[in-house]
Amino acid sequence: xxxxxxxxxxxxxxxxxxxxxxxxxxxxxxxxxxxxxxxxxxxxxxxxxxxxxxxxxxxxxxxxxxxxxxxxxxxxxxxxxxxxxxxxxxxxxxxxxxxxxxxxxxxxxxxxxxxxxxxxxxxxxxxxxxxxxxxxxxxxxxxxxxxxxxxxxxxxxxxxxxxxxxxxxxxxxxxxxxxxxxxxxxxxxxxxxxxxxxxxxxxxxxxxxxxxxxxxxxxxxxxxxxxxxxxxxxxxxxxxxxxxxxxxxxxxxxxxxxxxxxxxxxxxxxxxxxxxxxxxxxxxxxxxxxxxxxxxxxxxxxxxxxxxxxxxxxxxxxxxxxxxxxxxxxxxxxxxxxxxxxxxxxxxxxxxxxxxxxxxxxxxxxxxxxxxxxxxxxxxxxxxxxxxxxxxxxxxxxxxxxxxxxxx
Amino acid sequence: xxxxxxxxxxxxxxxxxxxxxxxxxxxxxxxxxxxxxxxxxxxxxxxxxxxxxxxxxxxxxxxxxxxxxxxxxxxxxxxxxxxxxxxxxxxxxxxxxxxxxxxxxxxxxxxxxxxxxxxxxxxxxxxxxxxxxxxxxxxxxxxxxxxxxxxxxxxxxxxxxxxxxxxxxxxxxxxxxxxxxxxxxxxxxxxxxxxxxxxxxxxxxxxxxxxxxxxxxxxxxxxxxxxxxxxxxxxxxxxxxxxxxxxxxxxxxxxxxxxxxxxxxxxxxxxxxxxxxxxxxxxxxxxxxxxxxxxxxxxxxxxxxxxxxxxxxxxxxxxxxxxxxxxxxxxxxxxxxxxxxxxxxxxxxxxxxxxxxxxxxxxxxxxxxxxxxxxxxxxxxxxxxxxxxxxxxxxxxxxxxxxxxxxxxxxxxxxxxxxxxxxxxxxxxxxxxxxxxxxxxxxxxxxxxxxxxxxxxxxxxxxxx
Numbered sequence: 001x002x003x004x005x006x007x008x009x010x011x012x013x014x015x016x017x018x019x020x021x022x023x024x025x026x027x028x029x030x031x032x033x034x035x036x037x038x039x040x041x042x043x044x045x046x047x048x049x050x051x052x053x054x055x056x057x058x059x060x061x062x063x064x065x066x067x068x069x070x071x072x073x074x075x076x077x078x079x080x081x082x083x084x085x086x087x088x089x090x091x092x093x094x095x096x097x098x099x100x101x102x103x104x105x106x107x108x109x110x111x112x113x114x115x116x117x118x119x120x121x122x123x124x125x126x127x128x129x130x131x132x133x134x135x136x137x138x139x140x141x142x143x144x145x146x147x148x149x150x151x152x153x154x155x156x157x158x159x160x161x162x163x164x165x166x167x168x169x170x171x172x173x174x175x176x177x178x179x180x181x182x183x184x185x186x187x188x189x190x191x192x193x194x195x196x197x198x199x200x201x202x203x204x205x206x207x208x209x210x211x212x213x214x215x216x217x218x219x220x221x222x223x224x225x226x227x228x229x230x231x232x233x234x235x236x237x238x239x240x241x242x243x244x245x246x247x248x249x250x251x252x253x254x255x256x257x258x259x260x261x262x263x264x265x266x267x268x269x270x271x272x273x274x275x276x277x278x279x280x281x282x283x284x285x286x287x288x289x290x291x292x293x294x295x296x297x298x299x300x301x302x303x304x305x306x307x308x309x310x311x312x313x314x315x316x317x318x319x320x321x322x323x324x325x326x327x328x329x330x331x332x333x334x335x336x337x338x339x340x341x342x343x344x345x346x347x348x349x350x351x352x353x354x355x356x357x358x359x360x361x362x363x364x365x366x367x368x369x370x371x372x373x374x375x376x377x378x379x380x381x382x383x384x385x386x387x388x389x390x391x392x393x394x395x396x397x398x399x400x401x402x403x404x405x406x407x408x
Numbered sequence: 409x410x411x412x413x414x415x416x417x418x419x420x421x422x423x424x425x426x427x428x429x430x431x432x433x434x435x436x437x438x439x440x441x442x443x444x445x446x447x448x449x450x451x452x453x454x455x456x457x458x459x460x461x462x463x464x465x466x467x468x469x470x471x472x473x474x475x476x477x478x479x480x481x482x483x484x485x486x487x488x489x490x491x492x493x494x495x496x497x498x499x500x501x502x503x504x505x506x507x508x509x510x511x512x513x514x515x516x517x518x519x520x521x522x523x524x525x526x527x528x529x530x531x532x533x534x535x536x537x538x539x540x541x542x543x544x545x546x547x548x549x550x551x552x553x554x555x556x557x558x559x560x561x562x563x564x565x566x567x568x569x570x571x572x573x574x575x576x577x578x579x580x581x582x583x584x585x586x587x588x589x590x591x592x593x594x595x596x597x598x599x600x601x602x603x604x605x606x607x608x609x610x611x612x613x614x615x616x617x618x619x620x621x622x623x624x625x626x627x628x629x630x631x632x633x634x635x636x637x638x639x640x641x642x643x644x645x646x647x648x649x650x651x652x653x654x655x656x657x658x659x660x661x662x663x664x665x666x667x668x669x670x671x672x673x674x675x676x677x678x679x680x681x682x683x684x685x686x687x688x689x690x691x692x693x694x695x696x697x698x699x700x701x702x703x704x705x706x707x708x709x710x711x712x713x714x715x716x717x718x719x720x721x722x723x724x725x726x727x728x729x730x731x732x733x734x735x736x737x738x739x740x741x742x743x744x745x746x747x748x749x750x751x752x753x754x755x756x757x758x759x760x761x762x763x764x765x766x767x768x769x770x771x772x773x774x775x776x777x778x779x780x781x782x783x784x785x786x787x788x789x790x791x792x793x794x795x796x797x798x799x800x801x802x803x804x805x806x807x808x809x810x811x812x813x814x815x816x817x818x819x820x821x822x823x824x825x826x827x828x829x830x831x832x833x834x835x836x837x838x839x840x841x842x843x844x845x846x847x848x849x850x851x852x853x854x855x856x857x858x859x860x861x862x863x864x865x866x867x868x869x870x871x872x873x
Contacts, residue, residue, distance in 0.1 A: 276448045278439075287527075317435070
């Protein structure tokens with residue numbers, strides 16, 4: 001019942017976005033926001049009904065939170081690029097279907113976690129495939145192209161990695177904490193190192209950072225040893241240092257982060273335009289459609305948070321941050337209530353994965369951290385990211401449902 | 409695993425809190441500064457939609473206004489070339505400069521509450537309008553100063569020494585801000601002369617002998633008896649085997665005569681007597697090596713720290729040559745400080761910002777910027793500078809019935825003929841106007857710069873009362 005009530009919010013946001021698109025001249029014709037609205041509302045409430053009908057007892061906050069983020073994202077994508085909007089509506093539908101499959105077919109997550117090495121192999125296979133056949137788009141060679149269809153396998157790899165780690169870390173927990181755990185450490189470090197290596201070759205530093213940090217977070221939760229994390233952080237620091245000397249593009253990135261102004265018309269253009277957008281927003285923003293975020297390259301994908309910052313201001317940015325904090329809270333809560341260690345690690349890993357990726361890109365576009373091009377989960381334009389995020393959400397729902405059943 | 413999970417949750421929360429705080433910093437605290445960065449493409453659209461406020465001089469004469477035309481808004485500058493650098497321009501194509509750039513937020517009405525008021529006006533379908541600037545400049549004086557420069561490379565600055573109000577800030581050669589497209593094409597086709605440069609605040613020159621009042625302040629500050637002393641000038645001074653010259657031997661001179669005839673040997677001796685540390689400290693009290701606060705960016709006057717000065721360099725700097733550089737505005741401030749009993753007022757051009765209904769949003773309060781030297785020392789220097797105009801090198805600045813004080817300078821430079829300098833103020837008994845004039849490579853200050861200062865002072869003391 002709570003979920004039902006909460007779903008009003010994303011519906012209202014979508015309604016507002018649709019009204020804006022209908023009222024602003026020239027927009028409605030391109031992507032028929034009225035149809036999109038109907039379509040998506042059916043998707044939102046339909047998901048709720050499916051969960052109800054199948055007796056799924058998952059967390060009632062998670063779904064409305066994700067839908068709120070997606071609704072804000074769609075509103076902005078519609079405002080920024082009408083051509084992308086309809087595609088994103090389609091992707092949202094596919095993502096919702098993926099979520100429904102996950103919560104119905106995959107409800108017994110323990111059964112699905114029994115194949116860690118399958119996930120690991122599949123993940124590494126995706127990465128190798130991308131390294132060999134990948135297409136380079138704006139710096140990172142992280143895309144697979146099939147005709148006119150493009151996807152980013154790395155989005156799936158992140159989840160596969162968490163699936164692998166949840167099972168592996170739970171089983172080898174004692175062994176890893178013990179000093180003589182070479183047999184356990186060997187495959188683990190090899191797997192992570194290989195994944196990172198492939199990502200660095202693709203120049204997808206954002207995903208490499210996210211996978212490494214998620215690994216360290218899960219390792220810490222599993223072993224409760226801070227020194228593993230510190231050790232990992234140290235190795236990472238050395239890795240960054242080595243990469244800094246090896247790859248010129250990394251030096252450029254870093255230089256832009258420290259001071260983008262001398263290269264404001266070159267390498268620093270995107271970051272500087274993002275900063276102008278945030279500055280233009282101020283406290284309350286210019287209002288939807290009244291800002292000029294179209295100056296920012298990749299504004300519908302990586303830089304969508306800057307567009308939100310300009311048109312909804314600090315207030316809007318803080319609202320997005322609050323949504324992610326709430327998402328993290330519900331996700332970690334599900335982890336705490338999980339009936340088993342695997343469920344705990346799975347929920348903790350996925351929650352951290354989603355929220356940390358959100359943090360990395362929000363901090364990157366606002367120049368708090370060096371910019372790495374990843375999507376803002378649930379919000380940015382991009383099919384692979386959206387589908388992967390909703391599958392992760394479905395898995396979280398399943399863990400929370402198991403916790404509920406346990407407590408009964 | 410619950411404990412470590414709770415810690416991870418806390419880390420996640422902290423991460424987002426840091427991000428939230430940082431967003432507040434760049435969007436609210438740093439927001440305006442960032443937004444008005446000249447490379448922000450958003451400014452161009454704002455420029456084409458908004459009525460910029462009116463800029464007026466101290467009498468209310470219009471210096472810049474926006475007129476509505478069929479093709480859109482056009483910015484008009486009645487003073488044209490005479491105030492082009494200080495007023496600046498605001499254009500969709502060429503960006504903005506001068507006060508038009510420095511006060512873009514106020515003039516466009518997007519700073520503070522005006523932003524929300526204008527948003528409401530826009531939504532109600534009314535034309536949003538920015539605030540007006542009321543300047544301390546006097547349009548006629550500014551125009552006179554520019555015409556006196558007569559196309560030569562140079563600058564004239566006039567101040568009210570009692571408040572720091574800038575009365576004129578002229579720079580030549582100039583450009584016509586009413587025809588920017590044509591002027592920019594002309595400048596691109598025939599570079600040279602840097603007409604866009606505001607020489608009054610961005611032109612850096614050796615001050616030459618106009619620095620001698622500062623040298624005198626250092627010597628008198630250490631020992632007022634210098635004022636009554638006698639100095640012998642054999643036409644040169646040998647310091648560590650190197651000779652510093654006067655044009656001819658001045659023989660025995662007293663303090664006033666040394667100033668009157670601008671005796672290099674005497675002033676070099678004075679500086680060597682007080683030592684580098686004393687000298688540099690005094691110069692810094694006069695604003696050297698300091699950021700000069702003004703609404704427009706001013707290049708600071710520079711001289712090396714005393715620890716890096718040997719006797720030769722010190723002797724050279726004491727007469728305004730060598731490694732000392734300054735701007736015309738700074739030299740006008742030095743003259744004004746001596747006129748104002750040693751108190752250097754903070755210079756300002758914008759007197760007040762007014763909403764278009766006339767309500768004052770912000771008004772300047774004159775403040776002391778630096779305490780340079782005591783009133784007694786300032787008085788001694790004033791008397792000597794009066795002698796310069798009455799009987800010395802600066803006689804061309806003399807005005808009938810008004811006591812004028814000044815100091816000439818002919819600054820040697822690698823570009824060619826000496827830069828002609830003059831700094832001064834009037835009337836000596838209660839100074840109301842201070843001035844600095846430079847003509848690049850003009851020759852002797854007493855012949856080239858002093859007559860210009862005379863005209864400017866004559867008009868300026870009529871402007872302020």
